[in-house]
Structure formats: C-alpha cells, structure tokens
Amino acid sequence: MSVAALAIDALLPALDIIGLAIGTENSSDNQLLVIMIFLGLGVGPLLFGPLSDSLGRKPIVYMGFVLFIVASFICINATSLEMMILGRVLQGIGLSAPRTISIAIIRDMYSGDYMARIMSFVTVVFILIPVIAPLLGKFVLDHYNWQGIFYIQVLISILVSFWFWRQQPETLAIADRVKPSFPIFKNGFKEVLKQKKTMGYTLITGFVSGAFFVYLSSSQQIFEIQYNLKEEFPFIFAGLAISIGAAIFLNGSLVLKYGTEKLITFSLLGFFGISILYSILFFGGTNPPVSIVILFFAMLFFMLGFLFGNLRALAMEPVGHIAGMAAAITGFISTIMAVPISIYIGSFVVDSAFPLFVGFAICSFISLLILLFLKRSK
Template sequence: MTAQKHVRPLPLLEFVILMALITSLGALSIDAILPALPEIGRSLNVQDSNDTQLLISMIMLGMSVGQLLYGPLCDSWGRKPSLYSGMVIFTIGSLISMYSNTLEVMLFGRIIQGFGLASTRVVGMALVRDVYSGREMARIMSIIMMIFILIPMIAPTIGQLIIERSSWVMVFAAFVILAWLCTLWFGIRQQETLTPEDKKPFVIKVIFATFKSILTHKAAMSYTMAAGFVFGAFLSYLSASQAIFEQVFNIVDDFPKYFAAMAGSFGLAAYMNSRLVMRLGMMKIINLAIKGFVGLAIILLVITLIYDGVPPFWLFFGLALPLFFSLSLMFGNLNSIAMQPMGHMAGMAAAVIGFISTLMSVACSVFIGQLFNGTLTPFFIGYVVLGLAGWFMIRVGDSATTDIQD
C-alpha cells in the first residue's frame, strides 16, 4: 500500500467501501428513478416521453458544473467540509424534486441535486489521490468502481419496490436518508487528508491560474476528452435504458433484472481491471478496450441496420454485454491516468477533469437521446462516432505522455 506519510489511512476494506458508497450516491440518484420515469411523466403531464430522459442528463449537468466549485473548495476548505456542504445542497435539490408539479421545476431540482453530488466525486477522487499513487491508485479506483457497480445493479429494483408500495416521491426521500447515513460514517471515521500547508487560498486569481495549468496539460486533457466521449456513449444508454427496454423490446416488469445484468458487466470489468492493471499498466488496457468497444459498436450497428433498427433481443443483449464490458475497462483508467500529473492540485484537477468529461458526455447523451425513434439505430451510430473520437484522443494522449507513471 502506497500511503502518503502525513495520512493515517483507514483499513483498506473500510476505505474502499466508504469511498464506493459516497461516490455511488450519484449513481443511486440516477438509477433508482429509472423505473419511475413513466409514472413521473404521467404525474407531471409530460407530452414527449423523450423529455423524461432529461431527468438523467440534468443531474449530470449539475455535477459537471458543481465540480468547478468543489475542486478549489476541496483544496481550500479541506475534503470533509466540502462533502458536508455538498450534502446540504443535495438535500435542497431532493426536496425541490419531491414537491415539483412540472417537469421544468423537477429538472431544476435535479440540477441542484447534481451540484451537491459533485462534492462526492471530487472528494472521493481527491482522497484516493491523497493516499495512493501510480498503479496502486488505479487498482484502488478499480476496486471502488467494482463495489460502486453493485449500487446500479440493485438501484432500479429498489426504486421499483418503493414505487409499488408508495410513489416516486418516496424514492427521493430514500436518497436523502442514505446520503446522510454515509455522511455520518464519513464524518466519524475518515481523517482529513489535506494538511494545512497544502491548503490553497480561495482566491479567484489562484483558481483561474490552477485551472489554466491543468487545461494546458496536453496528455491529461486528451485523456479527459476521451473519457467524455466514451462516457457519453454510456450515458446515452443510461438515460434511455427504460425507454429502450419498454418501447423497443416491450420489457417492463423485468427491466430491473436486465439492467442489473448489464451493470454486472461493468462490475466484472472493474474486477478484471483491478487484477490486470498492476501487470499490464493503464495505457495498454485503455488501448485494448477502446479497440474492442469500437469493433463491437460497428458490429451492433450493422446488425441493427439489417433488422431495420430492432434486432432480436438476445442478439442485442448478448453483444451489448461485452460492449459495456469494454467501456467499463476505460472509466477508472482514463480518470487515473489523467489525474497522474496533478498530485499537487488533486482537488482542482478532479474538478476540471470531471467538469470537462461530464459536460461532454451530457451533450452527447442529450443529442443522441433526442434522436430516439423507437429503434436502436441512433444509439449505435452514436456509439461508433463517439468510440472513434475517443480512440483518436487516446492516441493524442499517448503521444504526449511524458510525466505519467503507468
């Protein structure tokens, strides 16, 4: 274990579980409402069902903007105060969503939710970077991702059970309860990892100077943009997953089961990555995974076109599993390799990397989602384009890598 000398780390298992739970609050807030989207649409009198997909995209938009604030706050206030303030904002956004009577109000609440949840991603990434480095950091990030995947696997089922026994409003109430339970655990057990001498004053000039220094790092920004493209492909599926299963394949009650199986491919990939990254290194895994993703996306696009946009379900599902497996192999590695040169400004680096990649992914997701026409054709065209764009940026990052420990 490569812990920084000034930090007394938690036991590895507790640290990993705590970080996974904190960073998965965003995933829970997204995935648990997927089964509720039709009911929310009816409750709020939404005319176009594609518009309910924005409830997924807008929370991600809030996260991307919020990270710009929580990056410098994380390096100025410290890791723990930053998380506490984020949970307060998240609670306000949840209450707005719970009591909204129009889609526009709920979308605003979701943006506020995301803004608060940005603290969990920034703090989580900064804490891991504070305590670990190099391949060990990538291994820890991958293990956290593996546990993180368990939440999306069960979240739709939890959401569906809550809806069957009450209403979609109680799903938002459950978010708040779990968030504060995790915050209580974090507050009691996790040591502050930002030492007084490493704190940066919250001064606008300093923030912009730090922001500029990160943006001008060619390798880090290339990998960040690659992450934005490949995560955009995933987010477009996530936003429309309920509509895909219901409208394309007429699967309603069993949606949480198939969603969990799909999420399981992410968990398996994270587990395999945690075992392989110490031997192969991040760059090799990233390059193998992007080739696999692009190849499978092209195959799925061809099959989809042959079947006029609606391939047989098991053919789609059987190929989508390895497609998302390849995608998952890249997530933790792209974030870790982009963070590598930024150890002296971990909080701000996490914010900028998260902001750019998430903003890109939201834009890609909204564009593809609004093209949904009851077939899979728009999605797989988008996957091929995004995969090729991500591959190009990875090649740019590889050519510019000089100070990254693989």
C-alpha cells in the first residue's frame, strides 16, 4: 500500500518544475498531477477486485505492479499535460491492485475491532511514507532531475514485489475462489449497495478522502507559493504526516478499548469543530502566520488518523464473504466521490488556504449527518 503514497508524495516538491517541463499554463493545473492518480486508484479496483476473488490475491498484486512500472515510463517521457495525466491515471490503476488486495488479504484473516487494529498498523506504514517521500523527492530533484523520482518509484516497486513474493502467503483458498462473470459482479454490487452500514461508511470515506485529497494536491501551492517556503516544504509536509501517524498508532490500542464507532464519532466531531474554528477566526481569506496554519492542519490530521482505517474496517464488516469485490466496489465509490470534490475545492485555493478549511467543514458536516442516520437506523 505504501508504494501508492510514495508515488503521490515524492512528486510534490517537483510539481512546478514538471509543470514547466510539460507546458502547463496555470499553476493550479499542476494539482491534476496529484488528483488524477486517485482517479486510477478508484477505477482500477473494479477490475482487480473481482479477479482476485477468482485467481487469488497474490497474482493480482503482481499484475498491478507491472502496469505501474509501464505507466511510470510514460510519465518519464511525457511532453504534455495530457500525456502526464494519462501516465498518472495508469499509475493509479496499477497501484490500485496492491492497495485494494492488501485490504482483502486483511479481511481474509481478521474481522471486527481486530481487523481495525491490524488496519491501523498497516496504515501507520502507509502514513510514514509521506514523512520521507517529499524529502526523497527533493533530494533526487536537487541531485538529478524530476524524471529520477519516477525511476526511484520503479526500483522500490520491484523490491516490494520481490519481498511480497517471498514473505506473504496466499490467503484465498482454492475452494473459496469463484469464476469471474458479469452476473457475479452485478450481484456483488447489489450486495454492497443494499448494506446500509457498508454504504454509509463508504460515503463518509468519500467525503473525508475528498477533503484530504485537496490538501495533498494544494499543499505545495500553499507552502511554496503562498508562504514562500520552498526549501522548508518537505519538512513541513513530513511533520504533518507524523501527526496522522501518531493518531493511527494510538488507534491500534484505543479501538480495542472504546470500539470503532465511538472513535469515528469523536474524530468527525473534532474534525468539524476545528475546521469551523479556523473558518470563523480567519474569515475573509487572509492567510494567518504559517505557524497557525500548521497548528490547525496538525490538529485536523490527528483527527483524520482515527478515521481512515476504522471507516474501511466498518464498511467491510458486513461483506466479508465477498471481500475482494467489496473492497474494490467501496474503494471505487469513495474515490470517485473524492476526486471531483477535491478538484472543485482545490480550484478555489489560489491565494489563501481559507477555502480549504471551508471545504473541510462542509465535508465533515455531511459526514456527521450520514453517521447520525446510521446510528438511528441501527
């Protein structure tokens, strides 16, 4: 799963340089180099999820890494925004295989709060990558060029594939495999859609992810352009990633003590409250001192750390009998929601971070309404 984070975050310090190389006209267009990989991450599971229920988990991971490597070379040789976007979408489709199948593997082996606990530890690794990825990207950029970032990604994906081949056993028994067919996929989609719990937490994931995607795509613009902190940006990004990782690490213990639903409720309320507070304090759009912005981001991301793994665990709980397909469908729905949300909110982040926090507040408020509906239905 961490290769996806590497492919996204290592590129952040180089967005403006890549934009110049491929001829982007507006600096906001560079956000597409981040956002469009999520489009691939959302669409790809529809192919790889059902195939994993038929062929097993491990072969699908290998297929995804091969596609990712091919797409990386498309990005390396891109000479236009359109070609770069194509490469990034294909990168996302390829990485959707290890990203989705990792969740299916966990669901094959665990359930309930214990599944949430394992998801927390896995996500810690996933989140720790953003701590080092921008620093790695900046190091390669300073000593080589922006294409070198893609070469590093290819090398690491090969090493991860080799480790996965040697260390991870197959978790889907041959007796439990089903032949892929359209009726099976159709029935699986219906099964997911009729589960209120699965759909509710998937929709919340979509809104929360959409808010987070905006930060990922606009963080370089906020800190490097608005605050003129080009050299400091990788360290700021790494520090904020640590705040998410700390919460995810704590979640591994707290989820067994308080339960998944309580942690999600607490975190969504905190996320909404912090976003509203910033929107009130800095209404009008003038950026406060950078230390204040970093403080608010850190508090928000600490709340996010209790959401990602827990939301996926609760969404997957009723559909463990079709874990591969369910992981694909829920991932597709949440990502297809998140991409247009992030593009729309990101278009307002031009000379101030204020629209970002307004977007956070709206997304978390809608998520709280969905959570209230789920609790009443229960």
